[in-house]
Amino acid sequence: MAKKLPLALSSDIRGIAVATADYAANLTPIEMQDIAAGLIHFLLKSESLPDKRARKLRVGVGRDSRISGPALKASLIAALQEQGVDVIDFDLATTPAMFMSTQFKQFDCDAGVMLTASHLPYYYNGIKIFTKNGGVEEEDIRYIMSHTKKRISDSTGNYQKADLISAYSIDLVEKIKHATKKFGNKPLTGWHIIVDAGNGAGGFFAKKVLQVLGANTNGSQFLEPDGRFPNHIPNPDNKQAMVSIQNAVLTQKADLGVIFDTDADRAALVGPDGSVLNRNNLIALLSKIVLTQYPGATIVTNSPTSDHLKDFIVSQGGQQVRYISGYRNVINKMIALNKEGIETQLAIETSGHAAFKENYNLDDGAYLVAKVLMILPQLKAQGQTINDLLHELKQPSETLEIRLKINEADFKDYGQKIISELKSANFIGFKEDLENEEGVRMKLNEPYGSGWFLLRLSLHEPLLVLQLENDEVGMIDKVLPVLREFFETFSALELAPLDKK
Structure with a gap:
């Protein structure tokens, strides 16, 4: 019998929208009615909402390309209207664009609601x-889900359809033109840039942004929305997806490749030689751009970044703060540091979530790409490529990530116990790196080469995530047996992934 799991609640809501052989649907049009009621209660209690009882609420609703999107959207809109809320139906949209629906004067939404499960499989x-x-926090989501009593309204909310993506694209184009104004009205003329949208919602970027700016986008792929994602998972952190865009760039002899996740709040790049610009490389690239504009600024990242990245950021005159994983966590850390008077311009995860202070502290994949596009005309004028900006970033000789399942109901406490005991263990060649706020990070030295490893709990799943880097080939194979012997003392930890390496 298919399992019916509870909805996953963090700074968003995620669930099974299309029943499978293994899982029953738990996010259906019925649940959307409760979510609509909870959203209304949340907005009406918000202190930031002016004249909240003197006028109607206005909520914008958008979706990515998932096959469950239209039915969920229709139910949400109907429930909002029934309770007196005016609704703007933006239909296919992106997550960053939905935030901008609250900022653009022509829409002026009190809230923007995006139906998406990011890179997860089609049935989510x-x-x-x-x-x-900005985006709501986990406590806001839990408030919404616990206040589902329907609001009684004397009137039905109004309904209209609008084109948000075009407005969002125009805004991006104007920002890029402003930054490149000395290069004319089409500053990307002569650039061949390929877009891979993975059949998600980011396909607009080729026609509505790049072509408008003069770029050649021939060879762009998977731009048409298809909620079953038939070509590859739309995820810049997925190896198959990155190989696909790498091959496209090399085949077309393009200058740059751009790949988005499903709802376009994440992105990664590919250089003209097929080199992948994601994870540490992407953070380094964006840090260099930011530090050119804001000398001495601080960059917030999540914890699994390389020691070489820190050295690179410092060499460019900046500072790095490694913080706990989760895009809301790194964004909130940036906001907190700025409130403390510490100039912090970028918060970015290795997954490709990147938020700029100058862009509403919003994780926006399209704006990430826009920041790179802003420097391309100058690079061409200097005879340089994107890769030239990263020649000072040292690359490790080997890297590895292993996920170890915890077979324990209270997996978080069990995982924390393992982490605590590893911290207190005394292994020759391991030294705890105290510049870390998540799990345990160890620096590696003789007899285990030169590198580090990080052991941390997954944010949502019953997993310990082990990430290793080393500057000497073959040293990870020497570290793993030591860790395996340590892990063997914990009976609820599945160690098979260590043996499959």
């Missing part, structure tokens, strides 16, 4: 919510 869907102040 979810909900991301924005107010004029």
Whole structure:
């Protein structure tokens, strides 16, 4: 019998929207009615909402390309209207664009609701919510899900359809033109840039942004929305997806490749030689751009970044703060540091979530790409490529990530116990790196080469994530047996992935 799991609640809502042989649907049009009621209660209690009882609420609703999107959207809109809320139906949209629906004067939404489950398989869907102040937090989501009493309204909310993506694209184009104004009205003329949208919602970027700016986008792929994702998972952190865009760039002899996740809040790049610009490489590239504009600024990252990245950021005159994983966590850390008077311009995860202070502290994959596009004309004028900006970033000789399942109901406490005992263990060649706020990070030296490893709990799943880097080939194979012997003392930990390496 298919399992019916509870909805996953963090800074968004995620669930099974299309029943499978293994899982029953738990995010259906019925649940959307409760979510609509909870959203209304949340907005009406918000102190940031002016004249909240003197006028109707206005909520924008958008979706990615998932096959469950239209039915969920229709149910959400109907429930909002029934409770007196005016609704703007943006239909196919992106997560960052839905936030901008609260900022653009022509829409002026009190909230933007995006139906998406990011890179998860087609049978998932979810909900991301924005107010004029930005994305909601986990406590807000839990409030919404616990206040589902329907609001009684004397009137039905109005309904209209609108084109948000075109407005969002125009805004991006104007920002890029402003930054490149000395290079004319089409500053990307002469650039061949390929877009891979993975059949998600980011396909607009080729026609509505790049072509408008003069770029050649021939060879772009998977731009048409298809909620079954028939070509590859739309995920810049997925190896198959990155190989696909690498091959396209090399085949077309393009200058740059751009790949988005399903809802376009994440992105990665490919250089003209097929080199992958994601994870540490992407963070380094964006850090260099930011530090050119804001000398001495701080960059917030999540914990699994390389020691070489820190050295690179410092060499460019900046500072790095490694913080706990989760895009809301790194964004909130950036906001907190700025409130403390520490100039912090970029918060970015190795997954490709990147938020700029200058762009509403919003994780926006398209704006990430826009920041790179802003420097391309100058690079061409200097006879340089994107890769030239990273020649000072040292690359490790080997890397590895292993996920170890915890077979324990209270997996978080069990995982923390393992982490604590590893911290207190005394292994020759391991030294704890105290510049770390998540799990345990160890620096490696003789007899284990030169590198590091990080052991941390997964944010949502019953997993310990082990990430290793070394500057000497073959040293990870020497570290793993030591860790395996340590892990063997914990009976609820599945060690098979260590043996499959």
